[in-house]
Amino acid sequence: MMDPFAAAPRRVTICEVGPRDGLQNEPQAIAVDDKVQFCDLLSAAGVPMLEAGSFVSPAAVPQMADAEQVFARIERFAGCRYLALCPNERGLDRALAAGVEAIGVFTAASDAFARANIRMSIDESLAVIGRVIRRAKEHGLWVRASVSTAFGCPFSGAVPLEAVVRVCARLLDAGADQLSVADTIGVGTPNQVVDIVGALEALVPAGALALHFHDTRGTALANALTGLALGVRTFDSAAGGLGGCPFAPGATGNGATEDLVYALHGMGIETGIDLTKLRTASRFIAAKLGHAPISRAYTALEAAGPCVTVPGAI
Amino acid sequence: MMDPFAAAPRRVTICEVGPRDGLQNEPQAIAVDDKVQFCDLLSAAGVPMLEAGSFVSPAAVPQMADAEQVFARIERFAGCRYLALCPNERGLDRALAAGVEAIGVFTAASDAFARANIRMSIDESLAVIGRVIRRAKEHGLWVRASVSTAFGCPFSGAVPLEAVVRVCARLLDAGADQLSVADTIGVGTPNQVVDIVGALEALVPAGALALHFHDTRGTALANALTGLALGVRTFDSAAGGLGGCPFAPGATGNGATEDLVYALHGMGIETGIDLTKLRTASRFIAAKLGHAPISRAYTALEAAGPCVTVPGAI
Numbered sequence: 073m074m075d076p077f078a079a080a081p082r083r084v085t086i087c088e089v090g091p092r093d094g095l096q097n098e099p100q101a102i103a104v105d106d107k108v109q110f111c112d113l114l115s116a117a118g119v120p121m122l123e124a125g126s127f128v129s130p131a132a133v134p135q136m137a138d139a140e141q142v143f144a145r146i147e148r149f150a151g152c153r154y155l156a157l158c159p160n161e162r163g164l165d166r167a168l169a170a171g172v173e174a175i176g177v178f179t180a181a182s183d184a185f186a187r188a189n190i191r192m193s194i195d196e197s198l199a200v201i202g203r204v205i206r207r208a209k210e211h212g213l214w215v216r217a218s219v220s221t222a223f224g225c226p227f228s229g230a231v232p233l234e235a236v237v238r239v240c241a242r243l244l245d246a247g248a249d250q251l252s253v254a255d256t257i258g259v260g261t262p263n264q265v266v267d268i269v270g271a272l273e274a275l276v277p278a279g280a281l282a283l284h285f286h287d288t289r290g291t292a293l294a295n296a297l298t299g300l301a302l303g304v305r306t307f308d309s310a311a312g313g314l315g316g317c318p319f320a321p322g323a324t325g326n327g328a329t330e331d332l333v334y335a336l337h338g339m340g341i342e343t344g345i346d347l348t349k350l351r352t353a354s355r356f357i358a359a360k361l362g363h364a365p366i367s368r369a370y371t372a373l374e375a376a377g378p379c380v381t382v383p384g385a386i
Numbered sequence: 387m388m389d390p391f392a393a394a395p396r397r398v399t400i401c402e403v404g405p406r407d408g409l410q411n412e413p414q415a416i417a418v419d420d421k422v423q424f425c426d427l428l429s430a431a432g433v434p435m436l437e438a439g440s441f442v443s444p445a446a447v448p449q450m451a452d453a454e455q456v457f458a459r460i461e462r463f464a465g466c467r468y469l470a471l472c473p474n475e476r477g478l479d480r481a482l483a484a485g486v487e488a489i490g491v492f493t494a495a496s497d498a499f500a501r502a503n504i505r506m507s508i509d510e511s512l513a514v515i516g517r518v519i520r521r522a523k524e525h526g527l528w529v530r531a532s533v534s535t536a537f538g539c540p541f542s543g544a545v546p547l548e549a550v551v552r553v554c555a556r557l558l559d560a561g562a563d564q565l566s567v568a569d570t571i572g573v574g575t576p577n578q579v580v581d582i583v584g585a586l587e588a589l590v591p592a593g594a595l596a597l598h599f600h601d602t603r604g605t606a607l608a609n610a611l612t613g614l615a616l617g618v619r620t621f622d623s624a625a626g627g628l629g630g631c632p633f634a635p636g637a638t639g640n641g642a643t644e645d646l647v648y649a650l651h652g653m654g655i656e657t658g659i660d661l662t663k664l665r666t667a668s669r670f671i672a673a674k675l676g677h678a679p680i681s682r683a684y685t686a687l688e689a690a691g692p693c694v695t696v697p698g699a700i
Contacts, residue, residue, distance in 0.1 A: 288686045330604075383473055385411075
C-alpha cells in the first residue's frame with residue numbers, strides 16, 4: 073500500500089482570503105473598523121498571507137470601496153504578507169498610494185467568464201495584467217496572479233486543461249511571483265486537481281503554485297488535500313468559510329480555513345496558525361454579518377459539549 | 387508526480403445509513419409511512435446497501451421503535467442489500483421475525499465508549515456479538531460489523547491503532563462478512579485513514595472493509611477519498627448529511643451521500659446511484675424533519691440559478 077501523502081510537504085502556507093473574497097460575497101456591509109479588527113485578529117492568529125482588500129471600482133463592488141482605509145489602518149505583523157487585489161492600472165495606482173507591498177491580479181481560464189466578470193477577453197485582460205505587473209515590479213511589489221474558473225465555468229461548462237496551462241504560462245511570463253489556480257464555482261473534483269497540477273508541474277516552480285477552492289459542492293478540503301499529496305504548498309481559504317456563491321444562492325463559498333487547518337494539523341503538517349485564535353476572528357466577523365460561520369470545524373469546536381450517547385452510535 | 391488515486395477502484399459501494407444512523411440522531415420523530423417512503427426513494431435512486439432500521443430497545447432509541455413495520459413495508463429492490471442493526475440476541479430475534487436477510491452488529495474500539503454506549507466492555511460485547519453472528523449465520527444472514535470510535539473517543543481521546551486492529555480481528559474471527567470502521571465523532575484526519583487501512587490490509591480481505599465517516603469537522607469526504615486512494619471500495623454515508631452529533635449540539639452528522647456521489651462521479655468512479663433521484667429522497671425527508679439537508683452538494687444543486695458575477699470573483 074502506497075501512502076498517498078508520502079510526497080506531501082510538512083509545512084504549508086495558507087492565504088487567508090476572508091476579508092476580500094469572503095466579505096465581497098456577503099450581502100451584509102461591514103464597517104471599516106470591523107474589517108480592520110477582523111484583519112488584525114487574523115494576523116494575530118498567525119495567518120502568513122492575508123488578502124485584505126481590493127482596489128476595484130467602488131461602483132462595481134461597494135463592499136470593497138473602503139480598501140484605502142483598511143490598508144491604512146490594519147496592523148502589519150512580521151511574517152505576514154498583505155495582499156491587495158488590483159484589476160487594472162487604476163487599481164494599482166490606488167494600491168501604490170496606499171503603500172501596499174504585494175498585489176493580486178486576476179483573469180480567468182474561461183473566456184466566457186472573463187467577459188462576464190471583467191468585461192474583457194482573456195487576452196485583453198492579459199495585456200492589462202502585463203502592464204500592471206511591469207509597473208508593480210518597478211515599485212518592488214510581490215505579485216500573485218489568480219486564474220479563476222480553472223475547474224469549470226458557470227457560462228461555458230468544462231474548461232480545457234490547455235486553456236488553464238496557457239493562461240498560467242502567460243502570467244508567469246508576465247512576471248507573476250505566484251499563481252493561484254481557482255475553482256471559482258466549486259465544481260472541481262480531485263481528479264481535476266491531479267490533471268491540473270500535473271500539467272503545471274513542468275511550468276510552475278515548486279512553491280510558486282497555490283490552489284484556491286470553494287466548498288460549494290463539499291469538495292474544497294478533499295481537493296486541497298489532493299493538491300497537498302501532489303506537493304502543492306500554498307492554499308487559499310476563508311475564515312469561517314466566509315462568502316456565498318453568486319451562482320447558487322444559499323450555497324457555500326470559500327473553503328473554510330478552520331476545516332483546512334484542522335485537517336492539516338491532524339496530519340502533522342504545520343501552518344503557523346493558531347486554530348483557537350482563528351475561531352476568535354471568525355466569531356467576531358460572524359457577529360457583524362449576523363449569521364454563523366458555515367465552517368464544520370468551527371461549528372464543532374464552538375459547540376463541543378458534554379458527552380452523551382445512545383445505543384447504536386456508529 | 388504520482389497520481390494518489392492510481393490504485394483507486396473504478397466502482398464503489400455506498401452503504402446508505404440515513405434511515406438509521408441519520409434519523410436516529412435527528413430530534414424530530416418520523417412517521418412509519420415517511421420512513422418507508424424515504425427508504426423506497428433511496429432504493430429507487432440506486433443505493434446498493436441500505437441501513438433501514440435498528441432492532442434496539444425502543445426505550446433506549448424511540449426513533450427506531452417501529453423497525454418491524456419499516457422492514458415489513460419497504461420495497462425490496464434487486465441489487466440492494468437491506469441492513470437491520472442488531473445490538474444483541476433479542477434484536478436478532480426481532481430481525482429474524484421481520485424476515486431480514488442482512489444484519490449489522492456493532493462494538494467500539496474504545497472501551498470507554500463501549501461502556502457508555504452499550505453498557506458493556508468491548509470484550510463483553512464481542513461475546514454477545516459472537517453469539518449473534520453464530521445464530522445469524524445459521525439462518526443464512528449476511529453480517530456487517532461496525533467498529534465505532536476507531537478514530538477517536540469522546541471520553542478517552544486518542545484510540546490506539548492496536549485497539550482497532552484487535553477488535554477488527556475478533557469480529558472477522560467471529561464470522562463478520564464485512565467490517566465498517568467508523569469515525570463516530572468526526573475527529574479523524576486522512577493520516578489516520580492511511581494508518582488504519584494500512585494496519586488492516588493484511589487482516590481484512592479486499593472488499594470486506596468499509597469506512598464510515600462523520601463530517602463533524604469537515605473531513606468526511608477527504609477521509610473517504612483517502613480510503614479510496616488506498617483501494618477501499620465501500621463507504622457509509624447518509625442522504626443529505628442526515629443526523630446530528632450528540633457530542634457537539636448543532637454540529638453536523640454523517641458524511642453526506644450527495645457530496646460523496648458528486649465527488650466520485652466527477653472522478654469517473656461508478657456508484658450506481660442517480661444523484662437527481664437521491665436529492666428527491668433527501669428533499670422528501672427534509673420536509674418531514676423541518677430543516678434543510680446540510681449536504682453542500684445537495685444545497686448547491688438545489689439552489690443553482692442564473693449566473694451573475696462581480697469583478698474579482700476568484
